[in-house]
Amino acid sequence: MSLYLLALLIGVIAGLRAMTAPAAVSWAAHLGLLPLQHTPLAFLGATITPYILTALALIELVTDQLPKTPSRKVPMQFGARLVTGAVSGAAIGAAAGSMIGGAVAGLIGAVIGTLGGASARGALARAFGRDLPAALVEDAVAVVGAVLIVMAIG
Numbered sequence: 001m002s003l004y005l006l007a008l009l010i011g012v013i014a015g016l017r018a019m020t021a022p023a024a025v026s027w028a029a030h031l032g033l034l035p036l037q038h039t040p041l042a043f044l045g046a047t048i049t050p051y052i053l054t055a056l057a058l059i060e061l062v063t064d065q066l067p068k069t070p071s072r073k074v075p076m077q078f079g080a081r082l083v084t085g086a087v088s089g090a091a092i093g094a095a096a097g098s099m100i101g102g103a104v105a106g107l108i109g110a111v112i113g114t115l116g117g118a119s120a121r122g123a124l125a126r127a128f129g130r131d132l133p134a135a136l137v138e139d140a141v142a143v144v145g146a147v148l149i150v151m152a153i154g
Helices: 003-016 020-030 049-063 075-094 099-128 131-153
Strands: none
Touching: 003 020, 003 075, 003 099, 003 131, 020 049, 020 075, 020 131, 075 099, 099 131
């Protein structure tokens, strides 16, 4: 599968859950699936980084369920998703020798995931009659999707 397509897809994951994408990419780098040594993103493969990002991703999964959590479409939330999508895409693009191309693909994916994810979750919430089941489906899609994308890299 094209690394640019994988970069786009990891961006979509970042649009769904901002910290899940960088956590997955960090694990891929740490496990040697993504050759990030000698790149500005080498820190993603450091010993402690995947653990920190995984903790942040788990916290995000919990806080997303809280009623006071702001919409992913507000500037701060949207911006975070764009950044994590671009960084995660750049990491995947680095394997093809094109961090910039990967970053652009990840950024585009983050826009798709943010807006499409919000729309899909809203539709699911209406179908279920409440938000929690829809949020849990979205969590599962983000986590399973991230794992599948990382597995496709190696």
